[in-house]
Amino acid sequence: MRAVLAGSLGVALALGLTSPASAATGPEVTACPTALPADTTCYGGQDVNGAHYTIAMPKVWNGSLVVHSHGGPDLGAPTPARTTDDLTRWSVMVREGYLWAGSSYRRGGYGTRMGAADTENLRKIVVAKFGEPRKTFLHGQSWGGDVAAKTAEIYPRSYDAVLLTSGVLAGGSRGYDYRVDLRVVYQYYCGNHPRPTEPQYPLWQGLRADSTMTGTGLRARLEECTGITSTTRTPLQQRNLTDILAVTRITESALASHLNFATFTFRDIVHNRLGDRNPFSNKGVRYSGSHDDAALNAGVERFSADPPAKRDLSYDSDITGTIAVPVLTMHAIGDPTAFVEHEAAFRASMGWRPNLVQTFTTETEHSALSDSEYASALKALVTWERTGRKPTPASVAASCPANDAKYGKGCFFNPSYTPASYASRVNARPGGTHWPALTPLQSFLWERQGVRGIAP
Template sequence: MKKIIALLLFTNAVFAQKIAKIDSGAINGAAFRIVFPENWKGKLVMYAHGYEFMGSPLQSKNPEWISRMKPFTERGFAVAASDYRNQGLALVQGVDDTEALRQYFVNKYGKPDSTFIAGHSMGGGITIATLENFGKNYVGGFPMCPLAGRIYLQTKKEFDLIAAFNALFPGYMPSLGEILDKNQSTKPVPMNVAFGKAMKIKKEIFAKDSLLAADIADRFDLKPDDLPFALAFGENVLRDIAIKGGGNPYDNTNTLYGGFRDNLQVNQKVERLTANIAQDKLFAQYDRTGNIDKPTLALHTVYDQLIPAEMAIGRYENLIQEKGKQDYFTVKYTDGQGHCNFTEAQTGQAFDELRAWVKTGKKAQAGYIK
């Protein structure tokens, strides 16, 4: 479980850094931090962080954050990152606050020789949305383990997972009706509570029926051990959405659930809800279009317990093909086992391939990174 927490927060490595200067402050209520390496070459990476549980320590306060930026700073890039105005699901704020910080950087330090945008997880989604809407300001994008598909569809995965689990293991999780009730989800579950709940669920459901738990996990591209964590994380995301949107944007009255040992049983027992707020209230602004025109290299692991590759890559690739933008998108993958579980060397190699693509105009080749 500690490893999963580390992967979620990207706090799994510490490196000595030669940082010449740190600029910090706040823009429109969003704290930021900019680091300049000693070998700064006038280049910039705008970095977008991933989903943070409400109440988690801010990125700008994390002493390990600078170390995690080593694949960029050791290559002579300054790195600028916003905390965003709010935690949790912050796709819109992430795009706007990252753009505001980029403008601050240009006004204070001048226009960089070249500017890339990069991010992990939800930050990978912010990276893609930024390229779709503010691409003129960048030479390339580096979304890693990205929340890349249409946001409604990706977050409905959490909804469907809990719906199916509750149908087969009733009583271990709150109902979806409770989770998505704006009057009951008054505050997202704190991170320590969510992980504690996951450990309790894991012990109880594996004692009751480990084979059934494994079946549910397999249906949602999860390893059995990761199922309880995915449930707890999904509950937090859905409560966050109910709070920010003021209700439930999901409708599964016409959904036919499949891929289980007994599909009829699941569909007869699953909780059915109708939406009481429109999808566009939370998901329309900066939702995915596939309309990119700058080199974009996505990096993903072969196994991801939070954003499976089919969602992170497959659905966005369909949008790109609809727009005829395939020449601007390539995917590299690693043998990593977990959300954003890349090594420093893998991240650096992928970033180097993106930089070479930008410099030469020759598209980076898709494929495996050791």
């Protein structure tokens, strides 16, 4: 066991040898995005690890701070545009009187604990510039929901409450299983990723390390196989598309983006973060919903995860349920990217603790919900933290019309909705679990043994 741990730790240390820390810049006054009120003051800079950040101070500050963890992960180099785009999308929080801060993270690619460290670094920069806020709230969106939850676990004294929206909350060790399934099911039907004439590689890699394929090239292969954008598909294209969607339960509108993730982000996780080790498995999964399930299950590629690789991904990104402060989540029932069943996985990870309230909307969006809803969720969370009176999905929904009078974006809460189990939407791995893949005890023991997971 110690030899395995030492070997994987060596890989993690090697992966950590990225660009050296740079000299910090800022915070310096910079132009605000046009979506913000004209009297907002914005600041920009770069921390010692290379992460860009943007800070927005409203003219009338309520004394509290919202620190934002963005989604993705982005695979390119970090840029200031990442943070200004996020500020534009959640300008409602500045309009509500909060000091807002968002980080680009120090590099592109996967790394939940890296994102958590950069989020916490930014909080310290804000405190050094403006003093200790009255309260500090943490907001995570999409994969940033995972980052924010991990941030709250690692830095429990830094944040007073947590808002998670459209969160990828099942963790890395199980949260991408449906994309693993997509990767192998797509190849079974399409056979062009890779083509028979190209170098072959196991599909858990996503894409071979030296491939020059682009997103445009991948989309062309998807079009070739399924005619996804065509109004005159061939019968074979239509059958391929129908079978892929039915088996994976991915919506047609989101198929290209999920395949993109299962290609390029998987390559990043496997080659760049885990030293070419496999954290994914589909051994024993029974696929269903196609025109010929027997043939599909007999012909689809199978593989098993390397246990240390799965452990490292789990340590990096799985949620242990040790968040002690109030947590409020908001998720669209029809989210095509992070299925709403992620919330069931998160509820299981939290172990039915009393500090979690989950709200749901009837929207079919992922990247941005209604400003009126964001304002309602944030106000409910702030009141809960201040008074100790726990909100309910019904009370959050009831508060929305008053906020919609200000923002006019609509209120779509469904207070009676409860998501089905994660396993009801995503194929369970035989012998695995859809309960927390990482327990607090495992996390503690792994830290004592020197496990680093995915290095910064």
